[in-house]
Amino acid sequence: MPKFAANLSTQFNEVPFTERFAAAAQAGFEAVEFLFPYDYPAAQLKQLLDENNLKLVLFNTAPGNVAAGEWGVSAIPGREAEARADIDRALEYALALEVPQVHIMAATVPAGADREAYAETFVRNMHYAAERFAPHGINLLLEALNPVTKPRYLYASQYQTLEMAARIDRPNVFTQLDLFHAQLVDGNLSALIRENLGRYRHIQIASAPDRHEPDEGEINYPWLFNLLDEVGYDGWIGCEYMPRGNTLDGLGWFAPWAKKA
Numbered sequence: 001m002p003k004f005a006a007n008l009s010t011q012f013n014e015v016p017f018t019e020r021f022a023a024a025a026q027a028g029f030e031a032v033e034f035l036f037p038y039d040y041p042a043a044q045l046k047q048l049l050d051e052n053n054l055k056l057v058l059f060n061t062a063p064g065n066v067a068a069g070e071w072g073v074s075a076i077p078g079r080e081a082e083a084r085a086d087i088d089r090a091l092e093y094a095l096a097l098e099v100p101q102v103h104i105m106a107a108t109v110p111a112g113a114d115r116e117a118y119a120e121t122f123v124r125n126m127h128y129a130a131e132r133f134a135p136h137g138i139n140l141l142l143e144a145l146n147p148v149t150k151p152r153y154l155y156a157s158q159y160q161t162l163e164m165a166a167r168i169d170r171p172n173v174f175t176q177l178d179l180f181h182a183q184l185v186d187g188n189l190s191a192l193i194r195e196n197l198g199r200y201r202h203i204q205i206a207s208a209p210d211r212h213e214p215d216e217g218e219i220n221y222p223w224l225f226n227l228l229d230e231v232g233y234d235g236w237i238g239c240e241y242m243p244r245g246n247t248l249d250g251l252g253w254f255a256p257w258a259k260k261a
């Protein structure tokens with residue numbers, strides 16, 4: 001049976017961030033994910049999780065200067081000290097919030113920059129991160145982002161993140177299979193799911209091409225949920241979609257799996 005986590009960065013935007021925990025729990029979610037915890041003390045977030053009987057299943061390292069087009073600094077040559085400080089800060093939050101996995105954001109690669117130098121920097125920073133998180137049993141994830149949503153990110157295809165995870169070659173490094181990005185770049189989702197079981201440790205969903213609820217568009221999610229059960233995927237599925245309107249109004253697709261009050 002699939003296990004869904006509400007995404008508190010994209011869902012329940014009708015209420016302020018700290019109120020989204022209760023909203024997700026009331027809607028029947030038992031777990032949540034979000035982009036970044038860093039604007040809040042870890043103790044406050046832990047209390048919100050505990051009060052609402054929610055597990056936290058994923059967050060990201062800091063994104064760098066988003067206004068300047070950055071999306072992660074772990075692959076930027078010359079920014080290693082900042083990247084490692086971000087990794088250390090993510091570890092502090094991960095321990096306090098008892099999260100089983102953290103997405104390490106790579107970077108966007110400016111036009112004309114040496115992509116291989118970015119990849120090498122990323123591998124070195126990932127070795128640092130893998131060593132820091134391993135004693136705590138926390139996995140690290142890499143995520144491919146399609147070039148329309150996130151132009152010039154270090155990797156766009158699932159096959160590039162799979163290759164990068166193999167190149168990093170650490171036992172706690174896996175990929176994060178966001179099926180929305182995967183459909184826009186790679187397609188053939190059932191082969192990705194079947195052939196790479198065990199290499200991806202988290203899934204995210206949204207319709208394609210519009211990134212709304214998983215009940216419209218070109219991906220047949222009910223079929224994929226059955227396939228995930230069939231192959232034995234036992235990780236979380238994050239609902240990283242932009243609701244068409246009110247979040248609750250769009251949760252009909254989730255009704256069969258919602259925790260009953």
Ligand SMILES: O=C(O)C(=O)[C@@H](O)CO
Nearest residue numbers: 035060143145178204240
């Ligand atoms: O953009 C996505 O997709 C994500 O999962 C973000 O959390 C990180 O880019």
Ligand SMILES: [Mg+2]
Nearest residue numbers: 143178204240
């Ligand atoms: Mg994603």
